[in-house]
Amino acid sequence: PAGRGSLYADLLSQPCRAVRILLQCTGTPHTLRSVALRKGEHLSPDFSKLNPMNKVPVLVDDGFVLTESDAILKYLVARCGLADHWFPSDPQRRARVDEYTAWHHTNTRPHAAKVFILQVLVPAQTRSPVDGPALDRALSDLNRTLDHLESMFLRRQAFLCGTDISIADLLCVCELMQPLGGDRDVLESRPQLQRWRSRVQSAVGPAFDHAHSVLYSVRDRYKAKTSRARL
Numbered sequence: 001p002a003g004r005g006s007l008y009a010d011l012l013s014q015p016c017r018a019v020r021i022l023l024q025c026t027g028t029p030h031t032l033r034s035v036a037l038r039k040g041e042h043l044s045p046d047f048s049k050l051n052p053m054n055k056v057p058v059l060v061d062d063g064f065v066l067t068e069s070d071a072i073l074k075y076l077v078a079r080c081g082l083a084d085h086w087f088p089s090d091p092q093r094r095a096r097v098d099e100y101t102a103w104h105h106t107n108t109r110p111h112a113a114k115v116f117i118l119q120v121l122v123p124a125q126t127r128s129p130v131d132g133p134a135l136d137r138a139l140s141d142l143n144r145t146l147d148h149l150e151s152m153f154l155r156r157q158a159f160l161c162g163t164d165i166s167i168a169d170l171l172c173v174c175e176l177m178q179p180l181g182g183d184r185d186v187l188e189s190r191p192q193l194q195r196w197r198s199r200v201q202s203a204v205g206p207a208f209d210h211a212h213s214v215l216y217s218v219r220d221r222y223k224a225k226t227s228r229a230r231l
């Protein structure tokens with residue numbers, strides 16, 4: 001927002017990446033203020049004052065403090081006058097984006113996140129092996145979500161909510177990328193969703209890899225660790 005806005009974020013967090021990609025690919029001036037979750041920086045007194053829920057992302061725009069990626073993305077489109085396709089002003093096209101984002105937070109988000117948490121985060125934090133049956137259950141929940149993405153949202157169109165990219169695609173793609181941190185491409189056997197991911201990637205340009213560079217490093221470390229363990 002006009003160069004004054006700050007995004008408090010950790011780029012290993014999916015909703016933070018979605019906001020960062022929107023800001024970067026639209027050339028919206030902002031300052032990225034890093035909040036390292038692994039160091040517990042989101043629990044510091046200063047950050048607690050900003051967001052008593054101790055979660056990232058948080059946007060601060062000229063004294064206006066906003067939490068929740070969904071709200072932040074929609075606010076940015078209006079506040080910064082971003083292209084209409086990101087969050088259309090037409091009531092029905094907008095309702096399609098709201099329809100996905102409402103569904104997202106109880107489907108794509110928890111299901112993809114859980115795969116990463118069970119495969120990468122929990123074993124790293126507790127130094128215990130992966131809970132195989134729990135991971136299998138998470139993968140089967142995620143599979144049902146992927147089925148719905150294909151059969152409902154992408155049924156007849158190039159992007160989740162229409163013929164052009166919207167904030168729904170950003171929220172979704174950032175979640176579906178997360179299991180890559182454990183060297184797992186959840187779209188491996190899903191050509192329709194792979195084509196959609198490529199379209200999103202081309203639509204946002206270098207902002208995509210830029211925002212995901214931290215996740216790519218996590219994947220590289222994970223691969224190095226698992227190949228050492230196999231020796």
Ligand SMILES: N[C@@H](CCC(=O)N[C@@H](CS)C(=O)NCC(=O)O)C(=O)O
Pocket residue numbers: 012013014015037042054055056057067068069070
């Ligand atoms: N619904 C929120 C979710 C935010 C969220 O869960 N952020 C996580 C990182 S992905 C976080 O800050 N976790 C720290 C914690 O809960 O302690 C959004 O979409 O912004």
